[in-house]
Amino acid sequence: MNSISTMPSVPHSEISALVKRAADRAGFDLCGVAPASDPLELAHFPEWIAAGRAGEMKYMESRDDQGELKRASLSRVAPWAKSVIVCALNYNTDHPYSTELSDSARGWISRYAWSREDYHDAVLRRLKQVEAALHEATAGTDPSVITRSYVDTGPIVERVFAKYAGVGWIGKNTCILNQKKGSWLFLGVILTSLELRPDFEAPDRCGTCTRCLDACPTDALVAPYQLDANRCISYLTIEKRGPIPEDLRSGTGRHVFGCDICQDVCPWNRKAPITAASEFDPRPGLVSPALDWLAGISEEEFRQAFRGSPIRRAKRSGLRRNAAIAIGNSRRREFLPILEKLAQDDDEIVAESARWALLQFQEDTGPIVPR
Numbered sequence: 001m002n003s004i005s006t007m008p009s010v011p012h013s014e015i016s017a018l019v020k021r022a023a024d025r026a027g028f029d030l031c032g033v034a035p036a037s038d039p040l041e042l043a044h045f046p047e048w049i050a051a052g053r054a055g056e057m058k059y060m061e062s063r064d065d066q067g068e069l070k071r072a073s074l075s076r077v078a079p080w081a082k083s084v085i086v087c088a089l090n091y092n093t094d095h096p097y098s099t100e101l102s103d104s105a106r107g108w109i110s111r112y113a114w115s116r117e118d119y120h121d122a123v124l125r126r127l128k129q130v131e132a133a134l135h136e137a138t139a140g141t142d143p144s145v146i147t148r149s150y151v152d153t154g155p156i157v158e159r160v161f162a163k164y165a166g167v168g169w170i171g172k173n174t175c176i177l178n179q180k181k182g183s184w185l186f187l188g189v190i191l192t193s194l195e196l197r198p199d200f201e202a203p204d205r206c207g208t209c210t211r212c213l214d215a216c217p218t219d220a221l222v223a224p225y226q227l228d229a230n231r232c233i234s235y236l237t238i239e240k241r242g243p244i245p246e247d248l249r250s251g252t253g254r255h256v257f258g259c260d261i262c263q264d265v266c267p268w269n270r271k272a273p274i275t276a277a278s279e280f281d282p283r284p285g286l287v288s289p290a291l292d293w294l295a296g297i298s299e300e301e302f303r304q305a306f307r308g309s310p311i312r313r314a315k316r317s318g319l320r321r322n323a324a325i326a327i328g329n330s331r332r333r334e335f336l337p338i339l340e341k342l343a344q345d346d347d348e349i350v351a352e353s354a355r356w357a358l359l360q361f362q363e364d365t366g367p368i369v370p371r
């Protein structure tokens, strides 16, 4: 606080409450405050990286000038930060879960990627409103308050701070879970130099449940609370460049972008509320998309269909690779001509995936049963 200010100072517990009201007004479903210390969970981050669990996601390994992992210590990369404001936005829309679908001619795009507006923009716009309210409240007493807003882009493991901000516990599926809202939550954080009154950490309510571990088709949850990204369908279909490892292709099923299985089966999502944010209404055709559409998508169509969408991250090449594998897993014979064409594609990754998919039909000696 500015000691020479003549303005009456606002207690920081009041500012915490004010921040939460601002988050509510901005449309966030949850908001809490965590101290900007380094929680115990971050101590395991270097081990996770050293074990290669992050796969090719090099941004997770960004380091400071001393060569230390940025995400392993907030106090090192943002020593000025005293508090972390964590806001969560529900993106669940009224559409079925992947585990409820039976049409084998269709694939699956992760629920978070259906929206008309990229979630980074949707969350950041709201965070900026909260940030502005914080500065407005402290302008008279402490105009030097520092804030930084991040949505996925900061040197911070958001879900660890979400736990300590009371937003939710980290489930055995490694997602943030809230008792009332479930786990369809985008997280945004504001680091601030203000020492705000922190919330209580959220207690773990997974209990003896192991549904997510049992349901994961590629055994990516190698132990409760431990994800090996190299085996995770989300990583394989979005982040992984080049071919998907052959031993994991059958397990990816008909997923073409991301995977929701370990959230779909979670009992805390059975009654997950529907979002009030209309920008998360799905774009046409993305809820369980037709596999032949994605396998044959042109460069121009890809650009138009996914402008401003996180799906661009997989690139057209990755999406067609994934669609070829999904068709192989679908065993739908009407798609054979599409695969035969893709097997000759100029993109060798797509062509090789299509050749693998064709082999699945040849090795299938019994009748074609929809999966």
Ligand code: SF4
Pocket (backbone or CB within 6 Å): 173, 215, 216, 217, 218, 219, 220, 221, 227, 231, 232, 233, 234, 259, 260, 261, 262, 263
């Ligand atoms: S997202 Fe899918 S593949 Fe990844 S851990 Fe969850 S169920 Fe397994």
Ligand code: SF4
Pocket (backbone or CB within 6 Å): 171, 172, 173, 174, 177, 205, 206, 207, 209, 210, 211, 212, 213, 262, 265, 266, 267, 268
């Ligand atoms: S499925 Fe069960 S174990 Fe997994 S995150 Fe949900 S409650 Fe926890």
